[in-house]
Amino acid sequence: MNFDELDQKMRVYETAADTCVLPDMYMVARLDGRGFTRLTKEVCTFERPFDVKFRDMMVRTTKALLTSGFRIIYAFTESDEISLLFDREEQLFGxxxxxxxSLLAGEASAQFSLQLVQVATFDCRISQLPNRDRVIDYFRWRSADAARNALNAHCYWCLRKEGRDARQATQQLSGLTFGQKNELLFQRGINFNDLPAWQKQGIAIYWKEFDKPAVNPLTGESVVALRRRMTINDQLPRKAEYTEFLTQLLDAS
Known part of the structure; x- marks a missing residue:
């Protein structure tokens, strides 16, 4: 059996489970840190409940993904996760x-590990969304998750700093409503509404076009060239205003 025959015979086993995102579907990738609870609590000494250094590493990892060869028009990061919205016409790797x-998880893991100087890994899954409404729903969902996580984290670490152990703090918070958790913080001098927006709403990174004065090399006349730059937005709006923000972004893409 020559190489070509052997290659054709074995390739079937490697590609038997191949599936592709259907044409005209929106693709959103969500990457999650694997074992990041242990990483942030035991292996590394990060400030709790939120750490600026960790936030900045997640932002830099997200920025690297936007320039990794894929056409990504919007990225959102909160806690230890990253969501990426691809251009609807993206055809890379079929x-x-x-x-x-595999490529997105590998890229994120490598970028974050280099910054941390410690092995860190991400997993990745792709959501296939049929229309713009579902895309907006997806990012509203992740925004709401950021707010929920922020409230729970601040409540939990308030109780831990008061002397509760992990089990006691978790039990005390179990069954509390959103309003009751807000009140728990307020009684301890913390107004949830006054906490930094990036903790409650996450951070968005996307491309924004701008006009740049230039010179036509052939005629020497002044012209305006359209360029784009990466924008980091850590003051995202909430609820209906966030929906409008996403609608405008999709209109411009």
Missing amino acids: RKLRKLN
């Missing part, structure tokens, strides 16, 4: 899910 998942 839209194969195994390639998208």
